[in-house]
Amino acid sequence: MSALWMIFGLILRDQRRAMLRGAALGLIVLAMGVTLLGLSGWFITAAAAAGLAGAGAAFDVFRPSAMVRFLALGRAAARYGERMLTHDATLRALETLRLRVLAGLLSAPHDRMIRIRGAQALNRLTADIDALDGVPLRLVLPVLAGLATQLLALVALWVLVAPVIALWIVGGHVLGAALIVAVAGRVSLPLSRRAEVAAQAVRTRLIDLIRARRDLAVYGRLVAQAEAVQGAEARRRDLRRHLDRADRRAGAALGILASVIAAGALGIGMALVQAGQLPPAFAALGVFAALALAETLVPLRRAVSDLGRMADAARRVGRDLADPLPTEAPVAGGAEGDATASPLCLADVGLHRLGTGTMLMAPLSFTLQPGETLAITGASGSGKSTLLQAIAGLHPVALGRITLGGRPLADWPETDLRDRLTLLPQRSTLMAGSVAEALHLAGPADEARLWQALAAVQLQRLVEGRGGLSARIGPRGEGLSGGEARRLALARALLRRPDVLLLDEPTEGLDEATARAVLCGLRDFLPAAAILIAAHRQVETAFADRRVILP
């Protein structure tokens, strides 16, 4: 619940003016609707009374009938304005929210980043945030506007009709609705939370089925996985049925409440008229106002049925927003570092294995000069990749210090660090799009430059053969073999033109000759860069000027 308020607060802060204007228009719409029906009832009854009394000529018909027309037209116009305004403001606010979540994930710690599963993070970003549009549109604004209308009606009916009728109508609506919402909420909140979990399970399992369908087929698990999706779907359907039933009951209860209150208003009004305490026209006003005020109950039903889904989504999205937004560290001294200092220097650096306190490797020291290539070798699991990640600022340093251009790594602001240093991780992900788009992720570069980088990684012929830089790459690099994808990722890293290039097993998936050509190509492309290779192949080690062996 508090998460919901936090999200609403966020949306309100982002789109305060539009939201307030929308809320005001919402109130106007409801108030005009109630006035319209109340006035019409009064007008006709009063006209009838005047007609019966033979005083028709003295009765002022023009002002009430002009009011009726004005209210009718004004209400339609106000509703249009209110809808456009609040929907646009909500969509804008949700867009901001989406971007904040994406930014939050982009600046998340590395281990968290690699654990974010595409399917789940996607759920959070799209479905959850889409669900949150209901917070202002279907929950807070209509309930507030309805409540305000009821209060206005209380005052108007108290003055114009009778206190007892005012209390019956407004008190009955507010208390009755509160009771119905509380009971329905208690039933449907946990149900809709569970239904949402089931819906997410359907989605995650379906995505797993699509992505891993070949592996599943070989192991005879494809049918079982499809059944698992269908199983989650059956559970979702079952919960949905229960939820629909609770929803219908709440709707029926609200409908009955409206009828009972109008019936009561009629009965009380009649009794008062017969007792001579109220003119018939005002009794009619009360009945008609009660009928019109039932409109404030309509959004409650939707709010109740969506509440669980929204609360759940707000909690999850709130968790991601709780991470501080990326803030640029204050730039102390020149961000350029010392030009004469060696590009990269490690002094007694020790690292912990991720998530544990055990040391991954013995303290390590080395210095790398411009134009020099250093290979790090060692058995799988000896910490080569982790060391490169630590140098790239993705893994915490447990002991010693790493300096880049004479400045401690920790003092480098993210943007400057990425300009100076590029890591090609063991696994790169290519996105769907053209070759040029894939390369442009590294920043703007002209076509000649792109071709140079492609030539350096021996991809020039392949790309030419596929129709040039506009050749399409499928989702997740589909259409390229493992080795081709690897080389395209390498070309992308080269285009960053870093001073320090960290390569994690760069020639994986390449045959001997291509691997050698690629290594020479990248050195030619970046003659002055300090290159550090986590090497597992003879061809990589042989290419390096020096090597460090991790025990």
Add this chain to the structure above:
Amino acid sequence: MLSVLGGLIWPLQAAVVAWAIGHLLAGTGASPLLAAVAFGGLGICRAALACLAEAQAQAAAEAIIAQARGALIASEARRAGDSPFGGAGSVAALAGEKLELLGPYVARYAPARARVMVLPVVILALAAWQSWAVGVVLLISGPLIPVFMALVGLAAKEASARQMTQIGTLNDGLVERLSALVDIRLLGAGDAVAGGFRRQAGDLRRRTMAVLGVAFLSSTVLELFAAIGVAMVAVYVGFSLLGALGFGAWGGSLTPEAGIFLLLLAPEFFQPLRDLSVAWHDKAAASAVMDELAAHGAEEGVALPGTGGPAARLAGPASLHLRGCVTPSGRPLPDIVIAAGERVALVGASGTGKTSALRLMAGLELPPQGRVLVAGQALTPEMADAWRARLGWMPQAPHFLTGSLRQNLTLGRAGDLSDALASAAIGAVVEALPQGLSTRLGETGAGLSGGEARRITLARAVFGSPDVLLADEPTADLDPLTARLVTEGLLAQADRGVTLVIATHDRTLAARMDRIIDLGDGT
């Protein structure tokens, strides 16, 4: 039907109110209790009928959605590869939130149409019975509404179709960006990517607002018609009751009861039309979804041979024969004959069809041309499952399922994992994980190095004691020591008599095989 019945109760309630107020004006005594009970009782009947009608409609909607979703899931499970319709994100979006859009259409459109057929006619008749002038007013303003609605509906359908496509693309793009978070960060492209996403999201917002704008505009126009109609009725009734208008009613002048009755009826005359207009937009959204469903269904694509379910192992020698086969991309493969128990390396430059050849051998696809013979017989969809039951499979890029490491290793098969872990030389690594076999895996084997993830797929392959082992680049990512361990693991399987086929660039590994088949240099 029930919803029509519920709608017919309102004129009775209106009559109760009109009767009560008429008596008040006449000063004759009518029981307040009777009026209240009659009105309230009718209201309760109305709510109950509406509730029942909704129950029917919702059940129908759920049935339709469930059927469509079930068919979609089943069709995805039958494919050999991704459908041209889109990736996992697009399909998941279609099966998820987009299909839900069919619900409001089914649950609201048909009942709304039934109400439009009956209620306005009944109310018109009742109104005309009281006053022909009111009947004329309603008759004129009523039919204009569907005409306008039809025009707006056409525009809305186009706009919402455009919005649909956009949602799918946005979701696909987002899945990719999220899978590539690390790359984006390392390339310093966070701002650029966020900027691109901002543009896409802004575009979607504008499209959504265009759809909503049309919807709101049409409902506003409807409301205006309804409001003008009601206001005209109210003004006419008021003037008549004052005696200023002497026409329109049968037999001279309007009684107060009739006036109140007409005023209460007028808004209900328009209500079914307004309900239908809301449902009309549901219909527009639903038919856009139906088009996408049809597009997905139209692309049956290459079917997976067999079902992908468990099967008894196929009898016969563990031999393989590709005869005159062509890869799906059209590249001819040489004839490949592999005898039971043989150890073979497929080598060749990148893109020469090593992976495709392995997929053909695994019966994951049937060749567009040529024949695949396994265990001495032609590979057919009927026996593909039985053939695959004999296989161990190491793909080049594993996708780990959402779940624990243990689930990913066993894939639901019973047995002891420790042997499999030992033969893949991964036991120690698993023990060192904070939660061991219960560790939940990230999308590309997060928390494990590339070599470790590769060895997990070996352990998974070995776990089922296969008698044919197909491995795509089993030693890529591995340092010489670990590569040797994996090679020994593979060869140990071969020593058990397992037929071993390996696609590799690794000369050392290839040299350990009995035979090397070169697929060429890619030209």
